Amino acid sequence: MKSRIIYGPILSRRLGRSLGIDIIKKREFRKNCNFDCVYCQLGHVDWKISTPSDVTDPVTTEEVIDGITNYHKKVDDLDYITFSGTCEPTLNLELGNMIEQIRQISDIPICVITNSSLVNRKDVRENLSKADLVVATLVSGNEKTFQAINRPAGGIELQDIIEGLRELQKMKGPKVAIEVMLLDSTNDYPVNSSDEEVGKLIEVLRYIDPDEIEILTTSRPPAEDFIIPVPETRLKEIAQKFDEELGRERVRLVLKGLKRKRSNIKHENLVDEVYDLILRRPCTFEQVVQSLDIGKEELAPILEGLVGEQKIIEILSENGTYYRPT
Numbered sequence: 001m002k003s004r005i006i007y008g009p010i011l012s013r014r015l016g017r018s019l020g021i022d023i024i025k026k027r028e029f030r031k032n033c034n035f036d037c038v039y040c041q042l043g044h045v046d047w048k049i050s051t052p053s054d055v056t057d058p059v060t061t062e063e064v065i066d067g068i069t070n071y072h073k074k075v076d077d078l079d080y081i082t083f084s085g086t087c088e089p090t091l092n093l094e095l096g097n098m099i100e101q102i103r104q105i106s107d108i109p110i111c112v113i114t115n116s117s118l119v120n121r122k123d124v125r126e127n128l129s130k131a132d133l134v135v136a137t138l139v140s141g142n143e144k145t146f147q148a149i150n151r152p153a154g155g156i157e158l159q160d161i162i163e164g165l166r167e168l169q170k171m172k173g174p175k176v177a178i179e180v181m182l183l184d185s186t187n188d189y190p191v192n193s194s195d196e197e198v199g200k201l202i203e204v205l206r207y208i209d210p211d212e213i214e215i216l217t218t219s220r221p222p223a224e225d226f227i228i229p230v231p232e233t234r235l236k237e238i239a240q241k242f243d244e245e246l247g248r249e250r251v252r253l254v255l256k257g258l259k260r261k262r263s264n265i266k267h268e269n270l271v272d273e274v275y276d277l278i279l280r281r282p283c284t285f286e287q288v289v290q291s292l293d294i295g296k297e298e299l300a301p302i303l304e305g306l307v308g309e310q311k312i313i314e315i316l317s318e319n320g321t322y323y324r325p326t
């Protein structure tokens, strides 16, 4: 089964119904990235990429425009077109051109979800500046904790990321939203929900001065089983601290998923569409039903078939049973 560049739409807490674009081809690897985060919902990376020049055979602007043009015919109520997927989109230096070309054929807002790893590069910031919204990850204000949680490729350092995010914000192009994934652990692994860590995060967020700050915790099964979600009471305490220090109007605590009304998606190959979605974003049965707007009776045999072919597996978590690529 060949995975496609365009997938979804995905129903997300932040973006509503968004069409995903994955601009790094997989080749023989199931997942490649320049981070190997302990909380990654897709499991461990098979190959850690360092820079854009490590990306072999990157997706072209033409391929993206072709994909969007075809998908546009099938979905009529999208909130966003989003560059994301199983790898870091800024590793493809065509990103800015892709955004410009999409604007020629669509007026749907464009978002880039980035792990922030390359934002210290001027060319990457220029690409990001063309989007309407950049959602950038930042997990810590401490180098050691950042290295422990994100496990980046060699040479990627937190201070460069912080400076890069500040520069991006100063460009006054896209809205910049920083996503802070808070974590707890079952052992003494360095995580970011202690008072000391929260204080340091507030310090660097004040320096970056983003438009929005979103606080959340892991809801899907993470790559490492010693990583657990931060309890809701503690999340609320941290959110209150963020509110007081950074301004209530730009801080948002995300606790629950988003429910949306039914859509009008015209499906062509439902098996491929379900697989493409799960490849980029592990989902529960209900989440696939909502994202792709299909009936439960249609989905059940598809998931059964994909599990039988060992394309996906079931993972039990406290939030339910998730389907994840093998």
Ligand code: SF4
Binding pocket: 033, 034, 035, 036, 037, 039, 040, 041, 042, 045, 085, 086, 087, 088, 115
């Ligand atoms: S969470 Fe995102 S940045 Fe981290 S390893 Fe997974 S895909 Fe890469």
